[in-house]
Amino acid sequence: MKKVLLLIILSYSFVLNATHYLGGEISWTCESSGPNLGKFKFYVSLYRECGTGASNFLPNPVVLTTNAPSDTIISCIQVGSAVDISPDCYDGSQEINCNGIASGSGAVEMRKYESGFITLNGTPPAGGWYFTFTDCCRPSHVNLTNGASNSYTLRAYMYPYTPIGNSSPLNAANCYDNSPKFLEPPVTVVASGGLVINNLLGYDKDYDSLYYDWAQPQTTNNGTNATFQTSYSYNNPFPSLNSISLNPSTGQLSFNPNVMGSFASCVQIDSYRQGQKIASTFRDYPLIISSSNSSNTPPLIAIGGISPTQSTGIPQFGLPDSSYYYFNVNAGDSVRFKITGTDPNLLPNFMPQSLTWQGTSAQIGSNSTTGCDHPPCATAIPFGSQTGYTAPLQNEIRFDWLTSCENYLIDGFNKPAVPYVFVLKFIDNACSVPASMTIPVVVNVFPPVIGAPDSVYTNVVSSTNTEIHWTAPSDTSSDFSGYLISFSDSLAGPYIPLDTVYQYNQTQYSINQSVLGTGFITVQTLGPCELPSIPSTPVLVQNCAPIILVDLPIIDSAYTSTKLFYVVVSNCINSFQWQMLASGGIWQNLQNTGTYSGVFTSALIISGIDSTFDGNQYRCILSGSGIID
Numbered sequence: 073m074k075k076v077l078l079l080i081i082l083s084y085s086f087v088l089n090a091t092h093y094l095g096g097e098i099s100w101t102c103e104s105s106g107p108n109l110g111k112f113k114f115y116v117s118l119y120r121e122c123g124t125g126a127s128n129f130l131p132n133p134v135v136l137t138t139n140a141p142s143d144t145i146i147s148c149i150q151v152g153s154a155v156d157i158s159p160d161c162y163d164g165s166q167e168i169n170c171n172g173i174a175s176g177s178g179a180v181e182m183r184k185y186e187s188g189f190i191t192l193n194g195t196p197p198a199g200g201w202y203f204t205f206t207d208c209c210r211p212s213h214v215n216l217t218n219g220a221s222n223s224y225t226l227r228a229y230m231y232p233y234t235p236i237g238n239s240s241p242l243n244a245a246n247c248y249d250n251s252p253k254f255l256e257p258p259v260t261v262v263a264s265g266g267l268v269i270n271n272l273l274g275y276d277k278d279y280d281s282l283y284y285d286w287a288q289p290q291t292t293n294n295g296t297n298a299t300f301q302t303s304y305s306y307n308n309p310f311p312s313l314n315s316i317s318l319n320p321s322t323g324q325l326s327f328n329p330n331v332m333g334s335f336a337s338c339v340q341i342d343s344y345r346q347g348q349k350i351a352s353t354f355r356d357y358p359l360i361i362s363s364s365n366s367s368n369t370p371p372l373i374a375i376g377g378i379s380p381t382q383s384t385g386i387p388q389f390g391l392p393d394s395s396y397y398y399f400n401v402n403a404g405d406s407v408r409f410k411i412t413g414t415d416p417n418l419l420p421n422f423m424p425q426s427l428t429w430q431g432t433s434a435q436i437g438s439n440s441t442t443g444c445d446h447p448p449c450a451t452a453i454p455f456g457s458q459t460g461y462t463a464p465l466q467n468e469i470r471f472d473w474l475t476s477c478e479n480y481l482i483d484g485f486n487k488p489a490v491p492y493v494f495v496l497k498f499i500d501n502a503c504s505v506p507a508s509m510t511i512p513v514v515v516n517v518f519p520p521v522i523g524a525p526d527s528v529y530t531n532v533v534s535s536t537n538t539e540i541h542w543t544a545p546s547d548t549s550s551d552f553s554g555y556l557i558s559f560s561d562s563l564a565g566p567y568i569p570l571d572t573v574y575q576y577n578q579t580q581y582s583i584n585q586s587v588l589g590t591g592f593i594t595v596q597t598l599g600p601c602e603l604p605s606i607p608s609t610p611v612l613v614q615n616c617a618p619i620i621l622v623d624l625p626i627i628d629s630a631y632t633s634t635k636l637f638y639v640v641v642s643n644c645i646n647s648f649q650w651q652m653l654a655s656g657g658i659w660q661n662l663q664n665t666g667t668y669s670g671v672f673t674s675a676l677i678i679s680g681i682d683s684t685f686d687g688n689q690y691r692c693i694l695s696g697s698g699i700i701d
Contacts, residue, residue: 092120092121092122092126092127092129092175092211093118093119093120093121093129093130093207093208093209093210093211093224094119094120094121094180094211094357094358095118095119095210095224095226095355095356095357095358096116096117096118096119096205096224096226096355096356096357097116097117097226097228097253097254097353097354097355097356098114098115098116098136098203098204098205098226098227098228098353098354099114099115099228099251099252099253099254099353100112100113100114100115100203100228100230100250100251101113101115101250101251101277102247102248102249102250103189103247104247108189109247110191110245110246110247111189111190111191111247112189112190112191112192112244112247113186113187113188113189113190114136114146114148114186114187114190114203115148115184115185115186115187115253116134116136116148116184116185116186116205116226117182117183117184117185117254117257118130118131118134118182118183118185119157119180119181119182119183119257119258119357120154120180120181120182120183121175121176121179121180121211122154122156122158122170122171122179122180122181123170123171123173123174123175123176123177123178123179124171124172124173124174124175125174125175126175126179130183131207132149132150132185133147133148133149133150133185134147134148134185134205135147135148135205136148136187136203136204136205137202137203137204137205137206137294138201138202138203138204139201139202140192140194140196140201140203140230140244141192141193141194142190142191142192146187146190146203147187147188148185148186148187149185149186149187150183150184150185151184151185151186152184154181154182154183155181155182155183155257156169156170156179156180156181157180157181157182157257157258157260158170158178158179158180158181158260158261159178159260159261159504159505159506160501160506161501161502161503161504161505161506162419162425162426162501162502162503163503166503166504167503167504168260168261168504168505176334176360177261177360177362178260178261178360178362178505179260180260182257191245192244192245193243193244193245194243194244195232195240195241195242195243195244196230196231196232196241196244197232198231198232200229200230200231200232200352201229201230201244202227202228202229202294203227203228203229203230204225204226204227204228204294205224205225205226205227206223206224206225206226206292206293206294207223207224208223208224209222209223209224210222210223210224210289210291210298210336211334211358212334213333213334213335213336213358214301214311214331214333214334214335215300215301215304215309215310215335215336216289216298216299216300216301216336217299217300217301222291222292222298223291223292224289224290224291224356225290225291225292225293225294225296225356226354226356227290227294227354228251228351228352228353228354229351229352230244230249230251230350230351231348231349231350231351231352232350233248233249233345233348233350234348235346236346248350249278249280249343249345249350249351250276250277250278251276251343251351251352251353252274252275252276252280252282252341252342252343252351252352252353253274253275253276253341253353254272254273254274254275254341254353254355255273255274255275255432255433255434255495256273256432256495258355258357258359259359259508260359260360261359261360261361261362261505262329262359262360262361262362262505263329263361263362263363263364263365263368263505263507264329264330264331264332264361264362264363265328265329265330265363265367266328266329266367266368266369266370266507267326267328267369267370268325268326268327268328268329268370269324269325269326269370269508269509269510270324270325270326270508270510271322271323271324271325271495271497271510271511271512272284272318272323272324272325272339272341272355273323273432273493273495274323274341274353275433275434275493276343277434277445278343278345278482279482279487279490279491279492280343280344280345280350280351281343281344281345281491282321282323282341282342282343282344283320283321283341283342283343283344284318284319284320284321284322284323284339284340284341285307285318285320285339285340285342286306286307286309286318286337286338286339286340287306287338287339287340287354288306288338289306289336289337289338289356290338290356298336304335306337306338309335309336309337309338310327310329310335310337310359310361311329311330311331311335311361312327312328312329312330313328313330314327314328315327318339319396322396322493322512322514323341323512324396324510324511324512329361331361332361332362332363333360333361334358334359334360334361335358335359335360335361336356336358337356337357337358337359338354338355338356338357339354339355340352340353340354340355341353362504362505364503364504364505365502365503365504365505368417368500368502368505368506368507369415369417369507370415370500370507370508370509371413371414371415371427371498371499371500371507371508371509372413372414372415372509373411373412373413373496373498373509373510373511374411374412374414375397375409375410375411375412375496375511375513376409376410376412377408377409377410378408378409378410378470396511396512396513396514397511397512397513397514398513398514398515398516399513399514399515399516400489400516400518401475401515401516401517401518402475402517402518402519402520402521403475403476403477403479403480403517403518403519403520403600403601404475404476404477404520404551404600405475406472406473406474406475407450407471407472407473407475407515408470408471408472408473409471410455410468410469410470410471411429411431411452411468411469411470411471411496412466412467412468412469413427413429413466413467413468413469413498413509414427414465414466414467415427415465415466415498415500416465417500417502419501419502423464424464424465425464425465425500425501425502426462426463426464426500426501427462427463427464427465427466427467427498427499427500428461428462428467428498428499428500428501429452429461429462429467429469429497429498430497430498430499430508431452431469431494431495431496431497432494432495432497433450433492433493433494433495435449435450435473435492435494436449436450436451436452436494437449437450437451438451439451440472440474446478446479446482447478448473448474448475448476448478448479449473450471450472450473450492450494451471451472451473452469452470452471453469453470453472454468454469454470455468455469455470456468456470467498471494473515475515475517477520477600477601477602479492479517480517480518480519480601481601488518489516489517489518490516490517491514491515491516491517492514492515492516492517493512493513493514494512494513494514494515495510495511495512495513496510496511496512496513497509497510519599519601519603520551520599520600520601520603521599522545522551522552522597522598522599522605523545523546523597523605524545524595524596524597524605524606524607524608525542525543525544525545525555525579525595525596525597525605525608526542526543526545526608527541527542527543528540528541528542528593528594528595528608528609528611529541529542529611530593530611530612530613532585533582535585535586535616536584536585536586536587537582537583537584537585538582538583538584538585538613539580539581539582540557540580540581540582540583540593540595540611540613541579541580542555542579542580542595542608543579544576544577544579545597545605551599551600552576552597552598552599553574553598553599553600553602554572554573554574554597554598554602555572555573555578555579555581555595555596555597555598556569556572556595556596556597556598556604557569557570557571557572557573557581557593557594557595558570558593558594558595558596558607559588559591559592559593559613560591560592560594560610561589561590561591561592562591562592563592563610567592567594567607570583570593572598581595583613585613585614585615586615588613588615589615590612590613590614590615590616591612591613592610592611592612592613593610593611593613594607594608594609594610594611595607595608596608616645616696633679633680633681633682634677634678634679634680634681635677635678635681636675636676636677636678637650637675637676637678637690637692638674638675638676639674639675639692639694645694645695645696646695646696647672647694647695647696648671648672648673648674648692648693648694648695649661649671649672649692649693649695650662650668650670650671650672650676650690650691650692650693651690651691651692651693652688652689652690653688653689653690653691659691662676666679666680667679667680674692676690676692
């Protein structure tokens, strides 16, 4: 009887603790240098309901399950302390926070875990290597049928990658990818009856293309999906007065919640490189919809120039959930604009609400050189006389970023453009559920543009010296760093670099064609990032560079019966073919007949000339080793 009682108590305690587990996500990084070159490190974020009466249980360590051929157990240990990610408001006594409000009201803490360095050898299969963590139990949610009896399974996937030009996928030991990750903690609670606009803010250290989508929440194992109540589904997980919108490109989420309760959801971020999906991460997390201060409206955001004459880029507006700004710049350009948040709502004491700036990006630093992934960094500071990041009624922030080549050349991997995402966010201080507004800004950094050399031609000086000449492109922005001379024995390429000319006004280059051989030369201008312009039109260089002298007959008023035409050439010519221009403008080969002799030599003899020959045109086609006709 005691044994039975003990088992019942333990079982009850486990379920009680685990029902306060709210989900999380898994990601990884890959070391590209240093003593751990080629090794992986895995990261897990777990979320716990932390209102009064909630259990403080979360596992430590978090052990991942995988189908990858790893010799090491992927064990992730908690790093740092738990963080309360519940919303803040003007009155601390009304705030939603850990151990300060009843369980189930939206108080949430986050704990982070990371593994040691892991070696992964081999190539992921087409379906990918999975990395999962399963634990009990999922709390009851309005939109699910199976409530707290089912577990969570968090997951991430690593897929094979075949670079363009390779015949097979890379081995994972090549350390070719960092997974996408969620850059901000999730929003824990929103108010019913108002517009919710939030950004999920995914980030990829390699700046691969990201795609956002809804995913199935999973329960007792990888592949077992949670079941939804009628009127809800994995891609329609929240109650809303209008359609729920998740922008697949920017991660901007918009809806109008109209039913209170806790609602399960799962979002995935897929990363693509050269059109191939190479990684997926998933965030499984519930959202609590509260009735509190539902009449509060979110702040407004506007973007403008620092000065009235400044151009601010190209605004793109769609539905409220998908509006965003983008800027297309070349490396070396400056991006500058002012972000203004306004909110006319008043607090219950009739004082104006305060707005706090919470803009986020992996590219925003504490200054231009530190605090971001790829310096130079962007900075966001209070505008004008404003001294802090919180202000009543209106909050203005100045954005500055002087881009450089380092912002385009990411890990040496050239892309058409590198997209940097900045999520601009203002949040008010209403109690107990603040309202916020976000808008993404995408800055596409392209390589610097510099003109290509023009009017490229050759000048044969001798049998061992051919000069390449060109016209310098305009360089008004002083972006010039050199001329790249390239050669190919085929017009179609590939062209192999021969040399670089570093003087802007040096517009000729000499080659020894007897050593280089017959082929084609192109000239390109190198810009500030050592990136070449488009190539010039290829020019022909020939190993055989004959000096041709043509002996022309004198124009006679009377004809003689025999004439001699001849050419004098260098000894690299070993084949001759005389031709005559026939009717219709077609050149026809001559044959040795009674009229013509020597048609395959350097001298052509024409016999039996009469008036019918008047106006005839002749030419000689020369061929030799290392020459193209």
